[in-house]
Amino acid sequence: MMNEEKPGFIDFNRPVIAGKEMEYIADAVAAGKISGDGVYTRKVHAYLEQALGVPRVLLTTSCTHALEMSAILMDIQAGDEVIVPDFTFVSTINAFVLRGAQPVFIDVRPDTLNLDEAQLEDKITPRTKAIVPVHYAGVGCEMDSIMEIAQRQHVAVVEDNAHGLFGRYRQRYLGTFGVMASQSFHETKNFSSGEGGALLINDPDLVERAEIIREKGTNRSRFFRGQVDKYTWVDVGSSYLPSDILAAYLYGQLEERSRIQAHRKNLWKTYKTGLESWAFAHEVRLPFIPEHVEQAYHMFYLLLPTLELRQSLIAHLRQREIQAVFHYLPLHLSEMGQKFGGLPGDFPVTENVSDRLLRLPFHNALCEADQERVIEAILEFDF
16 A cells, blocks of 8 residues: 655745746846846836836835835934834834934734824824834735824824735825835745845935935946946945846746736635634634725734634644744834833733734745645644
């Protein structure tokens, strides 16, 4: 009797070649230009500018670096305050702290896990320089309220849209509301270059300085356009340009946008359909998507009733060779957050959600059979 083939381990995330990525990488190498701002970088810029309708897109080496560029463009100084949700990745605030800013954390809504706009106005002081909403899981924040408050209080909005490329809020693309927005092309994102990001610039007045900052503080971009006969150091800056090899890989992914997004949408809906009755019976909450939001299908998570059940389910799935993971820890309770005055109980929703949230395998290579294995394993979990 032949041995039955053992199913493989199901990763939380796995990168996949979606189209012509390797062909484009070879083309970039053959063209002899693999440093920054080559042919494929320009192709990605043009694709995103046209798709999103933004004045300028600049690829960066990471979403973190896009946020750092935004902090420089806003002239963040020591003592300036920047409002960020407590439930986010450290880069969201680190980019501004590097410039001397004081983080002002704000709790998240219990439904979407986005910045709670009802608490926003009370956080604003004369020192507030920026509000940085994070579109968690690619589900849009309540941008109407956020923008109304920001405009009335004369505070800039910089969107952290790491999760939300091509998601929409009231038919408008995420990342196009604030003065700037950051994108991520890390390997865990819908569209990837392994490591990478982009700065979306919605204010045309910032474009020229953004190019200078990205080019080590030089006016090199103007030189290559023939606007000056030599380039020199004119401002602060750093080296934020990714290799054209990475851009070539990313362009191959973006070309498959429709297929990738359709696959992820199907994954999301399959999880929802397969787990809805189980979740209701066991007081487990599935992701909430407001009717006026078109999500980016970035992830699927469960909110278990308790930390203990969350940890037990992680172990249960691991025994069945399935990797499921938690997410952010509250920033105010981190070692750095406590240095800025964070105390237990300051942000109860974030603290509660952080203990209970579990992300399921969700990536472009996840097949129907493996997803069914995940769902079956969850349904077998003994409460």
